[in-house]
Amino acid sequence: MAFRIQWHPMGLGVMSLAGLVMLGCGGGSSSPAPMPQPPVATTTSVQVNLGDSPADWIMAFGMTVNSIKLTGSDGSTVETVPVASPMEMMQLMANVQPVSSLAVTRGTYTQATVSFSAVTMGYLDPVSHTYKQKTMAGPYAATVPFNPVMTVGTTPLALSLDMDMGSSVAIDGSGNVTLAPVMTASMAPVSGTGTNPWLGTMQHRVGVVSSVSGPQFTMGAMMGMQQVTFTTNASTQFTGSGLAAMGSMATGMMVNVDAALQADGSILAQRVEAMGAGASGMMGGGLVTAITGNPPTQISLAANSGQGGGMMPSGIAGTLTVTLPAATPYSYDADGVDLANLPFTPAFGAASLAKGQRVEVVSTAGMMGGGMMGGSGSLTASQVRLEQQGLHGLVSAYAASGSQGAFTLTLSSDSAFTTLTGANTVQVYQQAGTQLRGLTTLANGDNVQVRGLLFDDAGTYKLVSTWIASTADLVTPPAAASTTTVQVNMGDAPADWIMAFGMNVNAITLTQAGGGTVNVVPSTSPMEMMQLMANVQPVSSVALTQGTYTQAMVTFSGVSMGYMDPVALAYKQKTLAGPFTATVPFSPAMTVGTSPMALSFDMDMGASVAIDGSGNVTLTPVMTATTGTASGTGTNPWLGTMQRRTGVISAVSGSQFSMGSMMGMQQATFKTDANTTFAGTGFTGMGSMAAAMMVNVDAALQADGTYLAQRVESMGIGSGGMMGGGVVTTITGNPPTQVTVAMGSGQGGGMMTSSIAAALSVTIPAATPYSFDADGVDLTNLPFVPTFSAATLTKGQRIEVPSASGMMGGGMMGGSSSLGASQVRLVQQGMHGLVSNYTASGSQAVFTLTLPTGSAFTTLTGATTVQVYRQAGTQLHGAASFANGDDVQVRGLLFHDAGVYRLVASWITAP
DSSP: OOOOBOSSOOOOOOOOGGGGOOOOGGGOOOOOOOOOOOOOOOEEEEEEEEEEEOOTTEEEEEEEEEEEEEEETTSOEEEOOSSOEEEEOGGGBTOEEEEEEEEEESEEEEEEEEEEEEEEEEEEOTTTOOEEEEEEOOOEEEEEEEEEEEEEOSSOEEEEEEEEHHHHEEEOTTOOEEEOOOEEEEEEEOOSSSSOGGGTEEEEEEEEEEEEETTEEEEEOSSSSSEEEEEOOTTOEEESTTOOSGGGOOTTOEEEEEEEEOTTSOEEEEEEEEOOOOTTOEEEEEEEEEEETTTTSEEEEEEEEEEETTOOGGGTTSEEEEEOOTTOOEEEOOTTOOOTTOSSOOOOSTTTOOTTOEEEEEETTOOEEEEEETTEEEEEOSEEEEOOEEEEEEEEEEEEETTEEEEEEEEOTTOHHHHHHSOOEEEEEEOTTOEEESOSSOOTTOEEEEEEEEEEETTEEEEEEEEEEEOSOOOOOHHHHHEEEEEEEEEEEOOTTEEEEEEEEEEEEEEETTSOEEEOOSSOEEEEOGGGBTOEEEEEEEEEESEEEEEEEEEEEEEEEEEEOTTTOOEEEEEEOOOEEEEEEEEEEEEEOSSOEEEEEEEEHHHHEEEOTTOOEEEOOOEEEEEEEOOSSSSOGGGTEEEEEEEEEEEEETTEEEEEOSSSSSEEEEEOOTTOEEESTTOOSGGGOOTTOEEEEEEEEOTTSOEEEEEEEEOOOOTTOEEEEEEEEEEETTTTSEEEEEEEEEEETTOOGGGTTSEEEEEOOTTOOEEEOOTTOOOTTOSSOOOOSTTTOOTTOEEEEEETTOOEEEEEETTEEEEEOSOEEEOOEEEEEEEEEEEEETTEEEEEEEOOTTOHHHHHHOOOEEEEEEEEEEEEESOSOOOTTOEEEEEEEEEEETTEEEEEEEEEEOO
16 A cells, blocks of 8 residues: 555556557467556545544634544555644534545555644633633644544545543643643544535535636635535525525635535535625634623624634634624524424524624624734624534433423533533523434433534523534543632832832742742733832732742832932932842742632832932842732732722623723733622613723632622723822922822823833813722721812822823823823822821820831921821731831821821731
8 A cells, every 4th residue: 555645536548559569571460459447446535524522611722733644554654634724623512624535545544643733722711710822832643543443445434533622631720731632533434415524524614715617616714624626516505695506606705615525525515605704804703702782892702713814723712802883783504403393582683692602703894903913803793693512511301302302401610601601501402403423312411512503592591402412521620629719919018218119020930849830920910019008919810729839939120110319309210121030938838728818929128129329229129928818808908809909891791890900910800799889970880881991999809719899980081081190299389280290000091001100290170079089998086077179189199190081192201291180089008107106095096107217208298207097997917006116007098187197097017
């Protein structure tokens, strides 16, 4: 078997020259030479398919198949993949799709060797419940024994290779993915008809027509078999706008084809549908992960299919953002689905679009920006169509009626569908047209994969099945049993002369007791440290493998520092590129068990940063670490809560919303319940929340690793607005018409992380409203009346300034910029000093805080002391009580009352 593949078999008879020569001497003659016989055919067509057995936590798995080599019984090999072919596996649950179709030399084959690379995987993190993407370069290989051996005879075959995702892919608590592919094989003679892909058919093959010739056309596809020529006949159905027959087919047209491999090796198109994308259009498909608006105006997809302008194989498992104009038509693809005699009316429209459904979106305009860049892309829908998808679980409540049946499919506990939608069951309908694979009947307790159209009927997921296939067992990812959520916080102990200190946290690498390491900062996170005096804020929240950890290495860069020069008495800014590192021993060692934790790093600014008389700044970071078990309630950030997290809503779904922030943890998803408080003008609950809204969130890490929003406040800023915050350094006018702020926080239009420590000039119109943020501050039974207004605004106070119009000039350019205030709000700040004149009265106390020499606050305001009020609601950290002479940090609202600075404390901590 020296040659096993014959791409274009041809038989050409060649007559011997001797048979044409007659001998003339002596009148003799020879007998006629025998006519040559046509060569005996030595090849048969084989369709090579790929499919998957599920790992329920994975939503998309793209890879490039480089080679599938068959090994013959004589040891020779045959390559069955003529060109590298991208595939997406997770859409193939209870299905297979062809990667090639070719002529293979007849004989016996014992195994296949599959090689692939360029893996892109998308999954829902079981702890954070956020969609994540992983890329793995490879290459990877799997040897697949054939048992029994595969015999290629005279009848075309379908060879189907099934990748066991549950056994092949594992993920640990730090998000590290390992891949060791495990595959099985099955083979069967092709049927030439029907819709069974394991018998040589192909369903819903989407591609672009490259040539048309008589009754044949050739199509190229992004996924799977790259080029295929189809034959049509009188039985071929043509559908879709403007496609009535072969005569209306043209090159550049995007079509959707059902076909079957024939006995002669040709592929007969059973059904051809025009997708209506146009020559420059495209199609993108995937699972709906987020829906914005009611009716929907935008959806996000975990991409698992595509074709046309801007779609690339590297976009698989990326995020596709789809804009839905009001007139967008919705439909469902009923091809191959028996929808007769159902107990509900199948419907798919704007009102019944739901998370977890698989859709294909056609856009006549193509991808915005030219393509799926950086794992994401966007498009505007011309149509949205519900497509078949697979789900996996256990059968219960099975009830049959004639040729039909219905049952409840209970999903695996780690199912991405359950994590995404909150539904752990789906109602499945077995129809007369439903096909079974690997079983002949259904019974309660069966472990199955189902495939079909998934409808959302009045809040209940109902799947009308085309296929029901047997599955060996449910698969649970290792992460679910071996990881615990840890909130990683950053805070600071003060250097009193510094007013702002911005930096980019690049990595926090934990060392395990066994020597392994794990980075707990998945993406670079900017932080401003000086606003964190007597406080911490989260930089990340990760699923961490349970065990013992001995130290951390913190790496940061891009430092931007603002300070009051003690000689010039002027505000100055310094930038330090870095990178800088600090090794932080854990004493005692940190043990991650089954309860969520908070790991808090405190940067000692006084020991870390120095400045000489010439203004030269040196930075050698010194940090300490503490841990605490997450409380799930309250306002203690060292126990896994977060206070006043400002960000912009990116997605809203049911009782959950996702938010992106400029500072600290970049993305977070929050759930709400009946106890969640909603504040702000016109903001009464989740029904009034929308994407692009700027909000301020208090939340607590829960036992299941989710975040429960305790309080959500609308900042009252539209999509073009912004918020800038910091310490007031100058005031112009009486009443004030302008203030200058040393930037310490911000969000929205024009704000950039490089803005931190810069000077922000704020214009204050006469009608600007003033307020103070009393969230978390006990203001009862004070000996003065807390007020904040144009008359009491003063230097040294920390304020936030929302602006409906955004930054003037487009952003913080050259370290400074300006905005017009829509409101001015006093917010909490930290101060540091020595306690004196401590007087307690019941659950309250008052003392004088004497500030250190060189304090920026003293330099700025001339005040050397601040009156501090400890209230019943004031919390203590690092000490059980305080007394005269104690060195403390205090945090709260700083009022200016008749020339006296008075701080009402929410926290008092020991440095």
